[in-house]
Amino acid sequence: xxxxxxxxxxxxxxxxxxxxxxxxxxxxxxxxxxxxxxxxxxxxxxxxxxxxxxxxxxxxxxxxxxxxxxxxxxxxxxxxxxxxxxxxxxxxxxxxxxxxxxxxxxxxxxxxxxxxxxxxxxxxxxxxxx
Numbered sequence: 065x066x067x068x069x070x071x072x073x074x075x076x077x078x079x080x081x082x083x084x085x086x087x088x089x090x091x092x093x094x095x096x097x098x099x100x101x102x103x104x105x106x107x108x109x110x111x112x113x114x115x116x117x118x119x120x121x122x123x124x125x126x127x128x129x130x131x132x133x134x135x136x137x138x139x140x141x142x143x144x145x146x147x148x149x150x151x152x153x154x155x156x157x158x159x160x161x162x163x164x165x166x167x168x169x170x171x172x173x174x175x176x177x178x179x180x181x182x183x184x185x186x187x188x189x190x191x192x193x194x
Contacts, residue, residue: 122175124168127188128159140185141167144178169194 141152
């Protein structure tokens with residue numbers, strides 16, 4: 065099945081191209097029948113799912129808590145979100161007065177990273193799809 069090559073005493077197995085092509089041909093001919101009484105799942109459009117995940121439609125929300133000081137929250141916004149003093153203070157006041165503030169609108173992966181970093185600083189942060 066494989067051709068053995070030796071290189072400095074180590075044996076490396078390299079498959080032959082014909083073996084790979086034969087295995088792919090066998091896999092494509094195999095069909096799996098569903099069990100009686102079950103339904104097949106609808107086809108999932110992978111490209112559409114990826115576009116939705118990477119669309120800038122995820123909000124990062126910071127919630128009010130009685131633990132963190134206002135100056136500390138401003139510091140965290142400046143450090144994590146790279147906000148200037150004025151924007152960080154505005155979001156801090158919104159959190160303080162309204163109970164929450166949307167501090168970022170990003171892709172899903174970027175929003176997860178921001179939430180993780182904000183939680184690492186002790187802030188109560190969540191994300192939701194906008």
